[in-house]
Amino acid sequence: MNAAWDGDDSPVVGVVDPETDAIDAIEIDTALESVVADVDGTITSGTLETVLAAEPSVLVTGGEATLSAVARAGVDTPVVPVGPLTGIESVDRRRLPAAIEAALDGRAVRRKRPVLGVVLESADGDEWDVPAIRERALFDVTLVTDEPARISEYSLRDRGSDVATFRADGVVAATPAGSHGYASAVDAPQLSPAVNAVAVAPIGPFVTQTRQWVLPTAALTFAVEREESDASLVVDGRSVGTVTIGSQVSVSRADSLTMLAVPDDRLESA
Known part of the structure; x- marks a missing residue:
């Protein structure tokens, strides 16, 4: 509220x-x-x-x-x-x-915006040898191939259940705030701030009718199943790591950021 x-x-x-x-x-x-x-x-x-x-x-x-x-x-x-x-x-x-x-x-009025916890677990070793990369996202999380026009195969799981596997240049998961930014350029659904979910969409899919999804932020997992090029993990516009076959990226809601909105009818001239 x-x-x-x-x-x-x-x-x-x-x-x-x-x-x-x-x-x-x-x-x-x-x-x-x-x-x-x-x-x-x-x-x-x-x-x-x-x-x-x-x-x-x-x-x-x-x-x-x-x-x-x-x-x-x-x-x-x-x-x-x-x-x-x-x-x-x-x-x-x-x-x-x-x-x-x-x-x-x-x-002013409080607005709660969800913040995602993002974990990249490397395939190069166990968690003691290769520490997981941990990030936080206010807007979006993107996996994208490093080389233009080099399609990889990505998988998406929701709370341990398979959702889809698709070939594409990448995939983006956007919060309600992020769904109005880069995600909108790939026609991902735009979400209301009242929705506790993320919009997920392939980037440059090999099959033009590839589906898009609105999924809860409980526990999503992304992975590269087949690659023709390395994939970068980009969090809120920052490249934070490389995703290879066998690695996985987990996305879930971590907490929220409180913003103060001041509607026009509550403003006074400065």
Whole structure:
């Protein structure tokens, strides 16, 4: 259930501005400083690590990469996303002071977004010899061949039961937020935020009538059954490992990221 968020006394507003995402840098202007000062709060900015060390009451992020980094960090601090974000309710940068004022005044609304746990278990040895790769995804998980036009065969299992085996360039599993981004380019179903599921679709399937699926996030398993090229595991746009025959990728819901939405009727002019 979504509920209004009551701000802290003397809140700390953390503005995340990692150097790797400088294009989405958020300027701390006089209006924002004034809003925070009015409630005896403070602003801290910098890399995600620096901001989290200040134990912020609320985080401000700009762009998809920064928001994904916050989800990977597993924080429980509520987040105000800023800028154009497909599939995410965000705030226009020019209205950020008004949005923060609304959040600190208790007029924001909590939105819970699912975060997926992703585990790549290598076929090159057991778990003691080759540690599993563990990641978290806010938007999507993709297996894709490293070389263009080199089709591999992928399998999909749901809670231990076979769902399908298909030949394709890859496969994507998207959360409700991610289903409006890259997954939409391969015509995957677009999911409502209220749905506790992922949309799964082949990428460049060999058979044009290959099915797509909406599946619960309890326990999905992807594997490469036959390969003509290595497949990369890509999590929220980041390549994190190589999937070979015998390896498997497990995807399940890990937890959620709390975002603060500020509907127009709750905004006041900054």
